Each structure stands twice: as structure tokens, then as C-alpha cells.
Amino acid sequence: MSTLLEVRDLKKYFKTPSGTVHAVDGVNFSIEEGKTLGVVGESGCGKSTLGRTVIRLLQPTAGTIIYDGRDISSPSKEELKVLRREMQMIFQDPFSSLNPRMTVKDTILEPMEIHRLYDGDRTKQSEAVLNLMDTVGLARRLANSYPHELDGGRRQRIGIARALALDPRFIVCDEPVSALDVSIQAQILNLMQDLQEEKNLTYIFITHDLSVVKHISDIICVMYLGQIVEMCPSKTLFKQQYHPYSQALLSAIPYPKVGVKRKRILLRGEISSPIDPKPICRFATRCPHAKPICFKEEPTLVRVEDQHYAACHLQKESQPYELPFPEDTVEIENK
Numbered sequence: 468m469s470t471l472l473e474v475r476d477l478k479k480y481f482k483t484p485s486g487t488v489h490a491v492d493g494v495n496f497s498i499e500e501g502k503t504l505g506v507v508g509e510s511g512c513g514k515s516t517l518g519r520t521v522i523r524l525l526q527p528t529a530g531t532i533i534y535d536g537r538d539i540s541s542p543s544k545e546e547l548k549v550l551r552r553e554m555q556m557i558f559q560d561p562f563s564s565l566n567p568r569m570t571v572k573d574t575i576l577e578p579m580e581i582h583r584l585y586d587g588d589r590t591k592q593s594e595a596v597l598n599l600m601d602t603v604g605l606a607r608r609l610a611n612s613y614p615h616e617l618d619g620g621r622r623q624r625i626g627i628a629r630a631l632a633l634d635p636r637f638i639v640c641d642e643p644v645s646a647l648d649v650s651i652q653a654q655i656l657n658l659m660q661d662l663q664e665e666k667n668l669t670y671i672f673i674t675h676d677l678s679v680v681k682h683i684s685d686i687i688c689v690m691y692l693g694q695i696v697e698m699c700p701s702k703t704l705f706k707q708q709y710h711p712y713s714q715a716l717l718s719a720i721p722y723p724k725v726g727v728k729r730k731r732i733l734l735r736g737e738i739s740s741p742i743d744p745k746p747i748c749r750f751a752t753r754c755p756h757a758k759p760i761c762f763k764e765e766p767t768l769v770r771v772e773d774q775h776y777a778a779c780h781l782q783k784e785s786q787p788y789e790l791p792f793p794e795d796t797v798e799i800e801n802k
């Protein structure tokens with residue numbers, strides 16, 4: 468299996484009147500073709516900015532992005548056009564990301580027209596749209612419907628079909644199921660997994676919900692204030708965490724069964740500002756284990772075990788959070 472995407476020391480800063488926001492600050496990872504990298508973290512941690520920078524919707528401030536062996540950090544217009552066909556995005560809110568004045572058919576057709584697929588042959592393009600609707604489980608009779616006439620699950624299926632219209636290899640999925648009911652979430656996740664197997668797609672899957680990311684990811688990155696604080700294979704994170712923030716995220720996974728007692732790790736304290744952050748641990752103001760060194764030195768992401776990386780001064784002393792229920796029940800199941 469080959470590496471499709473490699474990101475080295477990626478930074479994305481935004482200048483504001485109050486200072487420079489370090490939205491993504493020195494991120495490193497790689498993804499093998501056909502695999503999924505889950506990125507999890509709370510709102511404002513920079514995960515969406517990371518996804519948008521990787522597929523070049525945003526220009527990185529610094530760092531290198533290697534896609535399929537090519538450096539795409541500063542592509543020309545022509546290179547960017549080719550990249551747009553190979554790298555696509557599925558957005559969080561299927562309602563606001565769709566044009567309310569365009570029918571299902573026109574929405575899926577639009578990228579084919581822009582990129583002149585099938586040499587611009589309208590009949591072939593229309594046939595491809597209907598085939599894509601079959602692929603994502605949208606009835607053909609809905610081709611002339613508008614987004615407001617459909618439910619959330621169907622709208623997200625349009626978003627997936629649109630992302631697939633150019634036959635991409637790599638898709639950034641930015642919280643694609645957070646706006647959906649749990650039962651619909653499972654259907655969409657299963658659809659995405661089936662498509663991945665069928666088309667050998669590579670995903671970055673962004674979410675704030677660990678139970679969702681476990682369902683679909685091979686590797687999980689936990690992000691906090693623009694940095695990766697822990698990274699390891701998906702299953703490993705549920706057994707062993709070396710960063711207190713990962714432990715807190717794990718303790719927040721809901722378990723819908725009365726009588727199961729659980730120890731929640733409640734994070735108190737102020738969230739540090741992402742504007743010109745000091746070179747200390749960014750989690751120190753909320754960390755229940757913070758020591759004086761945490762307010763003096765910034766921890767770096769280092770390998771703790773095989774394929775397991777963490778950025779914490781006290782990682783060797785870390786006690787993993789134990790789920791009070793079987794780990795394999797942390798799944799969104801298709802009922």
C-alpha cells in the first residue's frame with residue numbers, strides 16, 4: 468500500500484486586528500491510499516481549517532503537502548484544476564452547502580460541466596448523474612427535486628454524489644453526519660464505507676464525536692488548538708491514551724443505557740487563546756494533571772509506542788481512561 472498524502476509541518480495562520488490566529492500550527496501526518504484518517508477535537512481546534520488547507524481551498528502559511536508524490540503546497544492554476552478533480556470535500560451542513568435553486572440533477576451535473584467530463588456530451592453526463600444517484604441510494608424520481616423538498620439524509624447523499632461526480636481519489640469529509648439524526652448517521656457512514664471499498668477512496672474524516680470516528684477511521688488524530696496532541700490506530704486509542712485531552716474526550720462518549728455508572732472527566736478552566744500562543748502546553752489551563760513544567764515548556768509530539776504518538780510532558784505517568792462499558796459497543800450501528 469502506498470502513501471497518498473503526506474503533510475509536513477503544516478501551518479495556517481490568520482492575521483486579525485488583535486494578533487495572529489494559529490489555526491493550524493505545525494501538523495504532520497500521512498495517509499495510505501484507501502485508508503481513513505479521523506481528525507477529532509472540539510470546535511475551534513482547527514480541524515476544518517486543516518481539511519480545507521490540505522485540499523488547497525486555503526493557501527498554507529508554511530509547510531509541505533505531498534499528494535501522490537507531488538508537492539502541491541503552491542500549485543499553478545493548471546495543477547490546481549487537475550487537483551480539484553482528484554480531491555473533493557463533503558460538507559457538514561447538507562442544507563447550506565447546496566444551492567436551493569438547483570435541482571438534485573443540476574447540482575450533481577455542475578462539476579461535470581465545469582470540468583467538461585465526457586467531452587461535454589450532455590446525454591452522457593445526464594446518464595452519469597443518474598448512475599451516481601443509484602450509487603448513493605437516491606431514487607431517480609428525485610432528480611428534479613429541490614433540496615428543501617428532501618430530508619437531511621437525502622440532502623447529504625446529494626453532497627456525496629456531487630463529491631463523487633469527478634471520480635476523485637481523496638475526499639475530506641468535514642463533519643458529514645453531525646447535522647443528521649443518529650439512525651441516518653449510521654446509513655451515511657455505511658454508505659461512505661461501502662464507497663471507500665468499492666472505489667478505493669482515501670478519506671480525512673473530521674468530527675468532534677469519537678464514537679463516529681471509531682466507526683470509520685484507521686488512524687485517529689486528536690487535535691487541540693491547532694496542534695495534534697495524540698495520534699494512533701483507531702482501536703488503540705480506546706484502550707490506551709497518553710494525553711489528558713484524549714482521556715476527557717473518551718469520557719464524554721455517551722452510552723444510552725440506564726444504570727451504567729461512569730466517571731466523566733470535566734475540563735475546567737479557560738481555553739487558551741489561539742492568538743499568538745505562548746510556547747507552553749496549550750492544554751495546561753484546563754489540564755487536571757498540569758505541573759509547573761507544563762507552563763514553562765511546550766511538549767512536542769513524540770513516539771510513545773509503535774504507531775502511537777503523544778504530546779504531553781507526563782505521558783509516561785498517564786493512566787488510561789477505562790470505558791465503563793464494552794469498547795465494541797462504541798459504534799453507531801445500522802439498526
Ligand code: SF4
Pocket residue numbers: 710711712748749750751752754755756757758761766778779780781782
Ligand atoms: Fe497536561 Fe502538562 Fe500534559 Fe499539557 S503537558 S497535557 S498540561 S500534563
